[in-house]
Amino acid sequence: MRPVSDPERAREELKAAIARLADGDRSALEFIYSATSAKLFGICLRILGSRDEAEDALQDVYISLWRSAGRYDPARASPISWLATFARNRAIDRLRSGGGGGRVQREAAPIEEAAEISDSAPLADAMLETTQRDAKIHHCLGELEDRTQDAIRTAFFEGTTYAELAEAKDVPLGTMKSWVRRGLEKLKRCLDI
Structure with a gap:
């Protein structure tokens, strides 16, 4: 099939x-x-x-x-x-x-x-x-702070590790993980609505 x-x-x-x-x-x-x-x-x-x-x-x-x-x-x-x-x-x-x-x-x-x-x-x-799902994801990503949005897009769409992101943005690894974690929580809430 x-x-x-x-x-x-x-x-x-x-x-x-x-x-x-x-x-x-x-x-x-x-x-x-x-x-x-x-x-x-x-x-x-x-x-x-x-x-x-x-x-x-x-x-x-x-x-x-x-x-x-x-x-x-x-x-x-x-x-x-x-x-x-x-x-x-x-x-x-x-x-x-x-x-x-x-x-x-x-x-x-x-x-x-x-x-x-x-x-x-x-x-x-x-x-x-589906176009509708893509539009919703992009809308919800657009609601995030620029740095968080960029980190999530880079990590999940380009496969960059948190360590690579932290180095590229010149922030501690823990800070980068926090940005992404909080951003994903906001993203999940937005997608669940």
């Missing part, structure tokens, strides 16, 4: 696929991969800067999803936001553990933990985003 082009319907089908995956339906992983791999690969590539590393991080994302699909709560996040967080976290973990920029050495996961997935040309990630 291929992902659909209507954003609202695509979101609902993605939620349903994650629920099926949580119940052990291996074919649901193929649908999720087809619907999300282009966007998640883009996140990994932007953070890691290496196709090989991004491909490895993307594999880690889907293995993690296989193990934790049952923890997805649609009331807390859209499916693509939840998966994008997986991708961002896996990529940053790989970046941090990479040492001097060389290839990361890691133990391979058993093949039984991955579903057989064919790489059929993934659809554009735009099918999963």
Whole structure:
């Protein structure tokens, strides 16, 4: 089954696929991969800067999803936001553990933990985003102080770490973390309204 082009319907089908995956339906992983791999690969590539590393991080994302699909709560996040967080976290973990920029050495996961997935040309990630949701997020971000807005955009859309942000803005790491934490709390309140 291929992902659909209507954003609202695509979101609902993605939620349903994650629920099926949580119940052990291996074919649901193929649908999720087809619907999300282009966007998640883009996140990994932007953070890691290496196709090989991004491909490895993307594999880690889907293995993690296989193990934790049952923890997805649609009331807390859209499916693509939840998966994008997986991708961002896996990529940053790989970046941090990479040492001097060389290839990361890691133990391979058993093949039984991955579903057989064919790489059929993934659809554009735009099918999963709605204009209304984007407008609301940008509106809420616009309500934040400039420094907080900039820090959140840079951290979450560009994959910059808090330490890198603190260094770039010449502030202590704790200060940067506080700005982002308080900004995310305000953002959450705005999005919940």
